[in-house]
Amino acid sequence: MLMTGISRAGLAGIALSALAAAGFAGGTPPHVQRAPFGHTPEGQSVDIFTLTNKSGVEVRIMTFGATLVSLKVPDRNGHMGDVVLGFDSVDPYLAGVPYYGATIGRYGNRIASGSFVLDGVTYQLPKNNGPNSLHGGDKGFDKRLWSAKPFETKLGPGLRLTYVSADGEEGYPGQLTAQVTYQLHNDNSLSIDYKATTTKPTVVNLTNHTYFNLTGDPQHDILGHLLTIDADKFTPVDSTLIPTGELAAVAGTPFDFRKPTAIGAHIDADNEQIRFGPGYDHNWVLVKPKPGAMTTAAVLSDPESGRVMEIRTTEPGLQFYSGNFMDGKPSGQGTVYNHRTGLCLETQHFPDSPNRPSFPSTVLRPGHTYASHTVLIFRTTK
């Protein structure tokens, strides 16, 4: 995370009393600390929680957008580096940065023409991305204040965030109660678990929009990172990035990441799908022994620092977005992130599923619970 206006000293938190009573105060990890992080335009306080595990790995999560703000993990020499892009107060996020670290909902990714039919009723959503609706509309879950509850188990410290989305919010039917639980495990993995229930039939696709840069230095781009994705197929898109419905083989295309491949190797290939990106901005169809199985979706590594991140998920798809629209424009308090200095690996159901009966369903009905699990596992190589 780049430093902007607020000093780190200003963020020194107070150990939560419940955890203090349990013996986690006084700076001895593992623990959770809370500190103020600014205010929403409506004047509501935004908090940031710092979770630290036994080895000193540290993750910070704020209540605005249930957003992952920073994540410090060691390189091969044990030096800690922040491997996600983020800011030092809520202000740049309020100024409209593109979903940095945020929880995305009610529907992650695009819905064609911002409309879908469910049980014979047509629903119209905001078109906030050309002709389509993206990441939950004008004011998705990334722009909402979540309530947060820290906890601690023998696995490590955690934070459970809840947001109740009103019936009709951003055009979606049903009151949706969404819950995201982050837990930093003592084995240097971070689990992100989603749950949701609804009062009326609706569609749900929750994900996290963290931009990773394993170098720990966002001045470097991510083109030298090696990526493996466990997928034989991807979902090709039209020029507005809506899937055509085809599941195309990756073999022999720039979309073949079945073996570790440098992100920069084919990112400028003469290929229509790459031109639409421009670059990688596509959904890969993960290989699964059965729907909902927890499997390794991707492995990302930085040969320079030796940092490796493995992503495991129950989701059927993975959106790999190579930061193509990062434009280096100063945002908020002057922090600048240049073109392709971060990449997103969004575990998800496929884009535009509400309009594609052949894709795995994203419909949630009353009486059922939406559940989705993702784990980021950090390690190093020599």
Ligand code: BGC
């Ligand atoms: C989308 C990109 C979009 C980005 C915004 C990604 O999930 O696939 O097309 O520009 O989010 O940050």
